[in-house]
Amino acid sequence: MKAMEEKILTSGKVLPGNVLKVGNFLNQQLDVNFLTEVGKEMARLFADAGVTKVITIEASGIALATLTAQALGVPAVIVKKHFSANQSKEVYTATIDSFTHKNSYTAVVAREYLNEGDRVLIVDDFLAVGNAIRGLQKILGEAGATLVGCAIAIEKAFQGGGDALRAEGIRVESLAMVESMSDDSVTFRR
């Protein structure tokens, strides 16, 4: 998606440690007009996949998951990063190592929100090493649901997670694929 690459070039910022800061439109301040178009594009890419649900892990992918689900006309399921007081006891869980935060957490979702026969699209803001997607893949497998693919706003292609998933036959559509970053430039794979 040309518009995503342009947005990264005009509004993004490269910080030390291979961090691409896009907080002013993607995940801290949300440019909702732009993200509505992103959601439509993600929906268009998976229009013929028979998606019944969109899924994401809280928190930074929630807005995109919501807008993609809106464009597809299906519900979105938000996987939590911890148990809460309101949480059902009947849950699926997966332990996930966070690349961004250098820790690990237990992803948890109530069983009632994922059914056998569901065709599920994973939506997220970033794909780096792919740990979050691996965790969701495990949860979907336990639920007997089908993973139809992953729609990602920005893939850090140089970290290899997307290519590893593709090599296993998983459909991964990233609206921008960053091949390399330096202090003053971002190069995309096309």
Add this chain to the structure above:
Amino acid sequence: MKAMEEKILTSGKVLPGNVLKVGNFLNQQLDVNFLTEVGKEMARLFADAGVTKVITIEASGIALATLTAQALGVPAVIVKKHFSANQSKEVYTATIDSFTHKNSYTAVVAREYLNEGDRVLIVDDFLAVGNAIRGLQKILGEAGATLVGCAIAIEKAFQGGGDALRAEGIRVESLAMVESMSDDSVTFRR
């Protein structure tokens, strides 16, 4: 909003400890078609308030904040519950006691996303004692931004937070106001 009351009655569930479980449409599984209408209603209520930004604290209000911002045509700002690797060092913070989780956390948002002159609408899924809104009010005050009001999906009116805010002259619009709950019924204030 009649539709919100009906949704609570048909899809909600009262759990011990005054917990109203609405995870199947509001904050775990999102009924995005319904929430799109909720966002439009929140936008309609504040249509003449000159809103320049919608704000919420992650994570359960993000979908509603996104959809209300979409209907208003303005950005949404997501306040984080912890510092992250990608976080700017120039931030506003507030310490907030969580009624749901029985703990406290530091809300944090980069200064660059809130400006003097911003007219800000707080959006959230629940209002109980009002601690999250107090924290956001402090942050907006430090930023020199104006709080135009609060748009809430479900107010637990019996916990008093909404009435205390109204008594101070803050405009609080709740789409459903729960006056009392028991195992088998929910009574609304009108």
